[in-house]
Amino acid sequence: MSDMQHDARRPYVRPMTGWWRKNPYFVCYMLREGTALVVAAYAMVLLTGLLCLATSEAAFNGWLAVLRHPFSIALHLLALAAMVYHTWSWFDIMPKTMPPVYAGGKRVPRHVITRAGIVTAIVVTLLILLLTWSLT
Amino acid sequence: MSEQQRMIDIEVLRYRPEEDAEPFFQTYTVPFTDDMSVLQGLQYIKDELDSTLSYRWSCRMAICGSCGMMINGKPELSCHTFLRHFYPGGLRVEPLNHFPIERDLVVRVDDFIGKLESIKPYIIAKEVRRLEQGEYLQTPAERDRYEQFSSCINCMLCYAACPQYGLDNKFMGPGVLALLHRYNADSRDGGQAQRMELVNAEEGVWNCTAVGYCSEVCPKGVDPANAVNINKINSAKDYFINLVRPREGGK
Numbered sequence: 001m002s003d004m005q006h007d008a009r010r011p012y013v014r015p016m017t018g019w020w021r022k023n024p025y026f027v028c029y030m031l032r033e034g035t036a037l038v039v040a041a042y043a044m045v046l047l048t049g050l051l052c053l054a055t056s057e058a059a060f061n062g063w064l065a066v067l068r069h070p071f072s073i074a075l076h077l078l079a080l081a082a083m084v085y086h087t088w089s090w091f092d093i094m095p096k097t098m099p100p101v102y103a104g105g106k107r108v109p110r111h112v113i114t115r116a117g118i119v120t121a122i123v124v125t126l127l128i129l130l131l132t133w134s135l136t
Numbered sequence: 137m138s139e140q141q142r143m144i145d146i147e148v149l150r151y152r153p154e155e156d157a158e159p160f161f162q163t164y165t166v167p168f169t170d171d172m173s174v175l176q177g178l179q180y181i182k183d184e185l186d187s188t189l190s191y192r193w194s195c196r197m198a199i200c201g202s203c204g205m206m207i208n209g210k211p212e213l214s215c216h217t218f219l220r221h222f223y224p225g226g227l228r229v230e231p232l233n234h235f236p237i238e239r240d241l242v243v244r245v246d247d248f249i250g251k252l253e254s255i256k257p258y259i260i261a262k263e264v265r266r267l268e269q270g271e272y273l274q275t276p277a278e279r280d281r282y283e284q285f286s287s288c289i290n291c292m293l294c295y296a297a298c299p300q301y302g303l304d305n306k307f308m309g310p311g312v313l314a315l316l317h318r319y320n321a322d323s324r325d326g327g328q329a330q331r332m333e334l335v336n337a338e339e340g341v342w343n344c345t346a347v348g349y350c351s352e353v354c355p356k357g358v359d360p361a362n363a364v365n366i367n368k369i370n371s372a373k374d375y376f377i378n379l380v381r382p383r384e385g386g387k
Contacts, residue, residue, distance in 0.1 A: 010153035011236035011244045016302050023209055026299060029347045096348050097365040107280075 028089065035086035042079050091117030141167045144219050145226030146177050148189065151237045159237060161228070162186075168219040174229065175203050175214040178241075191241035198355055201291030205241050206230040211296035211353045234295055234302035248292055251308055255316040255334055260327030278323040285318035285363055287356040294350035294360050300343050307343040308334065310350035310360035317363035320370075332374050341367045 020026040052063040066072055094117055095110035102108065143165050151159035164181045172180075175193055182189050191214075194200040198216040205214050208227055219227070235243035265272060294310040295301050301309045308316075316335065320328045334340050344364045351361040 009238060009244075011238055012151050012153070012159060013236045014159075014233070016299070019299050019302060023349075025349050025352065026347070029349070033345070093346055093348050093361075096351055096359060096361040097346055098362075099366050099369065100362075 031085060032089035032093070035082040035089070038079055038082040039086060042083070087121050088118065091121065142169075142223060144168050144177070144223050146174075146181065146219075147226060147228040148178075148181070148241065149228075149230040149237075150189070150240050151231075152188070153239060163226075166219075168223075170218075170220050172219050173215050174205075174207055174212075174217045174219060174227065177219050178214065178229070189241075190239045199289060201289035204232050204291045204293045204296065206233055206296060211293035213291060213293070213355050216355055232292055232296040234298065234305070235292070243292075245292065247305055248290075248295060248309070248312070251312045252290065252315070255308075255312055255319075255331055256327055257315050257319060259319060259322060259325045260330065262324060262326030272324045274323050281323070282318045282321040284358055285314045285321070285360075288315055288318070288358050288360075289356055291355065293353045293355060294358075297347075297349040297353040299347060299349075300345055304343065306339045308337075308340050310344075310364060313341060313344075313367065314358055314360035314363040317367055320367075332371070335367050336371045336374060341365075341371055344368070 020030045049060070049063050049067075052059040067076075091114045095113040098113070100107050101113065145163050146166055147161050147163045149159050150156070150162045164185050166177045166180050166185075168177060168180075173196075175191075175196065178189065178191050179193075182191075191203070191205070193203040193215065195202070196215045198213050201213070203214045204211060206212075207214065207217050207229055208222070209230075211232060214229070229241065231237050231241045231243045235245065235247075238244045261272070288311055290311065292311060294314075298307075298310055301307050313335070316331050319325050320331055336342075341364050344361075346361065346365060348361045351359045354360065
């Protein structure tokens with residue numbers, strides 16, 4: 001906009017400060033992006049567990065003990081909430097980010113794609129839970 | 137016989153470059169009926185209350201794309217939004233976000249127009265046919281690939297909805313990229329290679345972070361977010377094809 005500073009018409013450029021707080025849609029967007037960091041952080045937690053497992057039995061038990069701490073359980077509940085929101089918001093935006101899908105010559109509507117994604121996420125989560133349950 | 141006349145407060149962001157250092161809000165109380173649009177409210181102000189108010193408008197029927205403004209913080213066509221929705225509260229009208237204010241509700245659109253020209257928004261014939269060869273034929277399925285994107289009326293609401301454009305106006309932006317896709321996806325068009333450099337640039341599709349609000353505010357049901365994101369795929373494909381088989385004279 002620097003080329004406009006000396007313009008006789010004096011166009012006024014409004015600042016962007018706090019832009020995402022001014023519209024609920026942008027707040028949801030920032031939450032979607034923000035909760036992605038929680039997903040990344042939790043991947044680090046799991047990676048740490050893997051490293052502990054590779055190091056020694058004592059290290060792995062230590063990692064398990066940390067996870068069982070009430071503070072850790074509280075963090076897990078928060079992470080779960082963030083993960084659920086992220087999953088929902090991710091599938092909510094998905095139809096806008098993918099090429100059109102056709103079924104029987106007709107374009108599959110947005111909400112069908114979103115719902116299919118959410119159902120898949122639920123089914124896969126339940127399968128993983130059942131699988132880990134059966135192993136313990 | 138006559139009902140009590142209802143009145144509504146319209147708060148308008150004013151900016152008169154010759155006398156104001158910065159914009160300020162001015163409130164007008166306007167009588168209205170159920171069939172009055174926000175644009176008609178502004179016209180009442182201009183005709184009856186304050187002739188110095190400036191705003192753009194033309195068709196009054198949501199097709200010319202001139203009267204876009206922020207209405208209670210949301211980009212809308214003012215001819216397409218009714219005063220009755222805000223009653224008994226008032227409403228706040230501001231010029232479209234992310235564009236410099238020229239005067240009152242009028243924004244400066246040079247940047248958008250420049251970008252629109254740059255994408256060659258016309259069909260560049262794949263094979264030039266002579267008159268005796270007849271029309272350029274297209275099947276309904278081929279038309280469906282671009283039809284919704286051709287509904288764009290250049291109203292720029294999607295730019296006012298795009299924080300990425302607001303933060304850095306080098307970004308090509310949703311509307312222009314949707315129109316670029318409209319021509320690239322047209323089976324009669326052969327200009328894709330000429331347009332791909334604009335798509336591939338960081339200011340092209342890669343500046344989009346999939347906020348998705350552009351598609352929510354479009355008054356014509358265009359899905360610019362979809363056009364931009366389909367072109368991220370096209371741009372990635374183009375990159376790899378270019379690695380294997382470099383384009384002549386291309387980057």
